[in-house]
Amino acid sequence: MKNVTPGMLTDQGICPTCYNRAHNYCLTGDETDKTLFENTLFKCILVHEPRADGHAIIVSQAHYKDMMDIPDELCREVFLFAKKAMNAIRQVYNAESVYLCTMCDGPMNHFHVQLIPRYNFERRGSRNFIKERKPYLDDRAKIDALRAMLA
Numbered sequence: 001m002k003n004v005t006p007g008m009l010t011d012q013g014i015c016p017t018c019y020n021r022a023h024n025y026c027l028t029g030d031e032t033d034k035t036l037f038e039n040t041l042f043k044c045i046l047v048h049e050p051r052a053d054g055h056a057i058i059v060s061q062a063h064y065k066d067m068m069d070i071p072d073e074l075c076r077e078v079f080l081f082a083k084k085a086m087n088a089i090r091q092v093y094n095a096e097s098v099y100l101c102t103m104c105d106g107p108m109n110h111f112h113v114q115l116i117p118r119y120n121f122e123r124r125g126s127r128n129f130i131k132e133r134k135p136y137l138d139d140r141a142k143i144d145a146l147r148a149m150l151a
Ligand SMILES: [Zn+2]
Pocket: 015, 016, 017, 018, 019, 062, 063, 064, 109, 110
């Protein structure tokens, strides 16, 4: 498929996350450099087009459409890890705080938790969930620090 977009896949009943993994990360590019942590249940990666510096997601390895469908063990592990990751991101990126939200866009949604930093120059509130996306900044020192804290 040429010039495939996540929206096109979803409309065809295909999960973009599963498709991306099965097709050599054709939608996002290789995620290795952005991966902060990975185990058999989930992985944590910096977002390809972040809404803030340090915007990360925790995404399940297996496909579940949203949090209501995930097994309890995955839920427990993801949210315990999320707490750790939020504190690490806050510290490494010098954010004021970090929001957590999760999507529920239907069967082609792939369960993930978004961790979106808010900085002291930004307003509080739910508009932080939809901050404008910006280019990914490859900051190796910050990534190395996060990896060490999340290992
Ligand atoms: Zn999926």
